[in-house]
Amino acid sequence: MVEKGAGKGLAAAERYYQDYGCRAGELKRQGKRIMGYLCAFTPVEIIAAAGFMPLRIKGDVNEPITKADAEMETIVCPLVRSCFDVSLKGKYEFLDGIVIPHACDSITRTYDIWKYTLNFPYSHLINMPHATDKPSLDFYKAELNTFRRSLGRFAGREISDQSLTQAIRLHNQNRAKVRELYELRKMNPPLISGAEVTRLLVAAVSIPVTEATELINNVVEEVKQRGKVRAAKPARLMVVGGQVDNIDFIELIEDSGAWVVADDLCPGAREFFSDVADTPDPVDGIAERYLRKICCSRTFRERRGSYHEYLEQRFGHIGRSIRDFKVDGVVLYIYKYCDPYGFDVPAMKSYIESKGIPVLYLEDEYSMSTIGRLRTRIQAFLELLGSK
Amino acid sequence: MTEEKKPEEKKKRKTATEAAAKIGPMVKAMIADVLQARKEGKPIAYTFICCCYDEIVRAMDIVPAWTENYAGICGAKRDAQRFLERAESEGFSRSLCTYALCGLGFDAWREQLGEMPPDAPWGGQARPDVMLGSGQILCDPRNKWYQAAQHYIPDVPVYAVGLPWPPYESDYDYREVQDYYVKYIVEELRGLVAFLERHTGRKMDWDRLSELVDLTDRTWNLIWETYELRRAIPSPMGTGDAMNTMVPIVFMMATQQAYDFFKELNEELRHKIANKEGEVPDEKYRLMWGGGLPAWFALNDFNYFNSKGAVFPVETTYRTVEAVYNFDIDLSKISDPLEHIAWRWVKFWTYWYDKARKRPGSHPDVERLIQYIEDYKIDGIVMHEAFSCRTWHVGLIWQLNRLKKIYRDIPSLILESDIVDISSYNEADTRARIDAFIDTLEAVKSKGK
Numbered sequence: 085m086v087e088k089g090a091g092k093g094l095a096a097a098e099r100y101y102q103d104y105g106c107r108a109g110e111l112k113r114q115g116k117r118i119m120g121y122l123c124a125f126t127p128v129e130i131i132a133a134a135g136f137m138p139l140r141i142k143g144d145v146n147e148p149i150t151k152a153d154a155e156m157e158t159i160v161c162p163l164v165r166s167c168f169d170v171s172l173k174g175k176y177e178f179l180d181g182i183v184i185p186h187a188c189d190s191i192t193r194t195y196d197i198w199k200y201t202l203n204f205p206y207s208h209l210i211n212m213p214h215a216t217d218k219p220s221l222d223f224y225k226a227e228l229n230t231f232r233r234s235l236g237r238f239a240g241r242e243i244s245d246q247s248l249t250q251a252i253r254l255h256n257q258n259r260a261k262v263r264e265l266y267e268l269r270k271m272n273p274p275l276i277s278g279a280e281v282t283r284l285l286v287a288a289v290s291i292p293v294t295e296a297t298e299l300i301n302n303v304v305e306e307v308k309q310r311g312k313v314r315a316a317k318p319a320r321l322m323v324v325g326g327q328v329d330n331i332d333f334i335e336l337i338e339d340s341g342a343w344v345v346a347d348d349l350c351p352g353a354r355e356f357f358s359d360v361a362d363t364p365d366p367v368d369g370i371a372e373r374y375l376r377k378i379c380c381s382r383t384f385r386e387r388r389g390s391y392h393e394y395l396e397q398r399f400g401h402i403g404r405s406i407r408d409f410k411v412d413g414v415v416l417y418i419y420k421y422c423d424p425y426g427f428d429v430p431a432m433k434s435y436i437e438s439k440g441i442p443v444l445y446l447e448d449e450y451s452m453s454t455i456g457r458l459r460t461r462i463q464a465f466l467e468l469l470g471s472k
Numbered sequence: 473m474t475e476e477k478k479p480e481e482k483k484k485r486k487t488a489t490e491a492a493a494k495i496g497p498m499v500k501a502m503i504a505d506v507l508q509a510r511k512e513g514k515p516i517a518y519t520f521i522c523c524c525y526d527e528i529v530r531a532m533d534i535v536p537a538w539t540e541n542y543a544g545i546c547g548a549k550r551d552a553q554r555f556l557e558r559a560e561s562e563g564f565s566r567s568l569c570t571y572a573l574c575g576l577g578f579d580a581w582r583e584q585l586g587e588m589p590p591d592a593p594w595g596g597q598a599r600p601d602v603m604l605g606s607g608q609i610l611c612d613p614r615n616k617w618y619q620a621a622q623h624y625i626p627d628v629p630v631y632a633v634g635l636p637w638p639p640y641e642s643d644y645d646y647r648e649v650q651d652y653y654v655k656y657i658v659e660e661l662r663g664l665v666a667f668l669e670r671h672t673g674r675k676m677d678w679d680r681l682s683e684l685v686d687l688t689d690r691t692w693n694l695i696w697e698t699y700e701l702r703r704a705i706p707s708p709m710g711t712g713d714a715m716n717t718m719v720p721i722v723f724m725m726a727t728q729q730a731y732d733f734f735k736e737l738n739e740e741l742r743h744k745i746a747n748k749e750g751e752v753p754d755e756k757y758r759l760m761w762g763g764g765l766p767a768w769f770a771l772n773d774f775n776y777f778n779s780k781g782a783v784f785p786v787e788t789t790y791r792t793v794e795a796v797y798n799f800d801i802d803l804s805k806i807s808d809p810l811e812h813i814a815w816r817w818v819k820f821w822t823y824w825y826d827k828a829r830k831r832p833g834s835h836p837d838v839e840r841l842i843q844y845i846e847d848y849k850i851d852g853i854v855m856h857e858a859f860s861c862r863t864w865h866v867g868l869i870w871q872l873n874r875l876k877k878i879y880r881d882i883p884s885l886i887l888e889s890d891i892v893d894i895s896s897y898n899e900a901d902t903r904a905r906i907d908a909f910i911d912t913l914e915a916v917k918s919k920g921k
Contacts, residue, residue, distance in 0.1 A: 155870050159859050186636075189612045189862040195639070196835060197870045209639045214607025214615045215632050219659035223634065226652040234643055384607055384615050384632045391626030420567045421862065427572070427616035430563040431623045447565050 093306035100287035107291040108139045112178040120176055124350040125185035127370050132251040134239040140289035142329040143167040145452050155201050161190035161421050162450035181206025188382050188424050206238045214384040216376050225371040248366040258297045262356035265304050269345045276307045278344025279331040285351035286329050319469045322346040325417035340462045346409035348402055381424040395435040413469045416445040485771045488751040491737040492713035503594045509535040510598040515672035518603040520614050521722035522792050524817050530726045531681035532674040538723045542597045543574035547768035547892035549593050569613040570860040570892035583624045602671050605632040611863040631667040634660040637821035640836050646822045657814035684726040685809045689796045691731045696795040698738040702785040703848050706750025708741045711761040711784035712774025718790035756781030757851045757913045760844055763868045764856030767889045780910045786848040794823050833878040838871050842879050852883040852913050858891045885909040
């Protein structure tokens with residue numbers, strides 16, 4: 085059930101966003117167990133099936149990193165450093181544990197730092213392969229079953245197929261609702277702003293999945309009432325990058341005179357556009373989704389066909405969003421020290437530009453201190469789009 | 473044009489051992505061999521170190537072009553900046569792995585010209601026929617670099633070998649999962665053989681592979697035994713030299729040349745020990761290089777340490793072997809060479825797990841430091857944080873903190889710069905920090921007297 089008082093849709097999302105993790109803390113006080121996790125590659129279905137509420141750990145762009153550096157090198161992705169810093173400062177002290185997938189070096193290489201420094205009762209690293217071939221899928225399934233057994237031991241109960249199937253169903257419903265929300269962005273002007281979407285999705289990964297689905301549904305209904313009253317802006321932009329768990333950058337774009345109508349971000353399309361298939365062994369469906377369906381630069385896709393076809397294989401989902409959401413320009417918003425996305429920039433840029441869509445590549449540091457510089461770049465990009 | 477910048481001059485570093493002094497020409501010959509192979513039409517593979525495929529590539533008579541090595545050479549010759557800048561102009565961030573940036577900048581430039589970039593160090597890096605990436609539990613660039621290189625050499629196929637190892641966890645022993653790790657690695661290696669046969673026309677010689685697997689086991693044992701000799705007081709060889717002798721370990725494994733090199737080094741060290749000949753004439757402080765790749769353009773810093781009476785009998789960096797007879801499995805009983813390689817891989821990465829489990833609050837990486845501190849009678853630890861590499865340079869601070877917590881406080885120094893990008897390095901600042909560290913070591917020593 086979504087927060088009483090102060091609105092059930094956008095206003096509730098605002099509250100969960102501003103006081104991130106408040107609902108998890110509240111549930112913890114009521115006896116619910118909460119499992120923190122990093123990254124869209126954590127199979128939240130398994131966590132939920134074990135009876136825990138999964139809580140995605142987010143950082144805080146407004147909070148200077150003051151404690152993390154005593155344990156973690158500054159060459160780590162600034163988002164991960166911020167997440168760790170706020171964790172050290174007690175933001176997530178109610179967690180029963182943490183789950184970290186092998187997503188990228190910044191996450192994986194800091195696993196021990198998280199584990200030993202924060203000393204949660206439970207921790208687990210899921211050793212996800214990079215490749216997507218059949219042996220990799222089989223291996224990943226075995227890893228997921230190791231995680232399933234490990235978490236079951238900690239939970240004090242085996243995770244049954246039935247509870248997994250139920251968790252899969254609930255998360256798929258949630259994803260379907262997000263896709264419905266994204267439909268509202270296809271209109272011109274979009275019925276919902278990019279900042280509102282990001283705020284809502286960040287809120288959604290901080291509350292139980294059924295509540296999140298209800299919250300998103302409420303927002304969809306609320307927004308539909310708006311009709312076409314919002315002013316049109318000249319440019320429709322798409323933002324592509326890693327984890328963007330604050331609205332400031334999106335707001336900056338929209339304050340500069342454009343709509344953010346599509347994304348390849350998490351939380352965002354990357355995380356919500358693919359479902360877990362209904363398979364006799366539920367772990368098969370989970371393995372397939374996380375290894376093969378989520379389109380992220382950390383995953384190595386085996387090439388089929390020409391290099392041009394390979395780019396389509398890797399970035400086709402971006403191309404489809406450009407087409408479906410009628411995107412005029414794309415902003416590649418990549419954090420400093422992000423190896424998976426950083427190495428993709430030239431290929432991704434040339435792929436998008438081959439569609440006739442201009443690209444702005446920005447490297448950022450997950451801090452409000454850079455916002456002035458970003459504003460200048462965005463304004464220049466919008467001028468470029470306006471002159472086309 | 474940045475591309476026309478001339479490299480800065482670099483003086484040759486003085487080595488303690490004769491063996492280490494031979495490495496330069498060996499590397500030069502290795503690069504020349506790749507260029508010659510290109511001329512002769514032999515298949516060339518871009519390769520990474522520590523990826524399990526040394527024996528496979530050599531058994532198939534495919535010539536490895538070690539791309540990290542070539543970037544390191546550019547760095548050591550202080551001639552990497554123009555390639556880094558070229559990569560940056562292509563849109564790659566300068567915060568990414570500078571080995572990769574140097575290689576990508578070089579590839580982009582070579583492909584644009586249709587020939588080697590002007591004055592390319594040691595003749596340049598030849599265009600490959602295939603690229604062998606790898607997906608491990610560490611190092612995103614191994615997964616991304618060659619994929620990114622395809623943007624410039626789109627006709628060159630990539631194979632990414634999945635090479636995981638079990639994480640160190642509190643609630644289960646790695647032996648519970650090792651079988652499926654090995655099974656996966658074997659399948660990935662089998663896929664690699666098929667890929668190489670398909671793209672190079674070379675057939676796997678399975679008998680030859682078995683011979684090379686055996687040669688590699690023997691070389692691992694010999695390296696381990698040779699490095700253990702450095703426990704002697706005074707220590708006959710330091711990390712500065714080990715940054716040379718890493719060449720046969722990581723770039724020449726599965727060759728008789730690597731084995732013979734270490735046989736010679738072993739004899740040289742024994743001779744030095746018998747004559748009480750140390751890395752420096754008056755050994756005062758015994759240090760461990762406890763983590764991080766070196767700044768290839770500043771290896772003279774090791775000589776600076778030496779000038780203060782500090783020696784490095786041991787390092788964790790590039791000590792990428794253990795004695796295989798110390799594993800809890802008899803590798804010689806495994807008849808399938810690919811399975812043999814896979815088990816060696818898993819046993820290497822889990823080698824310190826059992827020991828760590830016996831000490832409350834410990835961790836394999838920390839346990840290894842403790843073992844080396846005791847075996848090599850270490851007074852202090854030096855690490856290097858290279859800004860562009862998260863693979864080997866994240867967790868260093870934490871390891872030192874943990875060491876202090878579960879073992880004892882030991883003087884430590886973390887230097888900061890990079891592996892290739894010289895603009896990150898300040899010699900005066902580095903030397904000042906080394907001086908201060910030496911003062912600390914002296915103070916600790918005096919207190920203990």
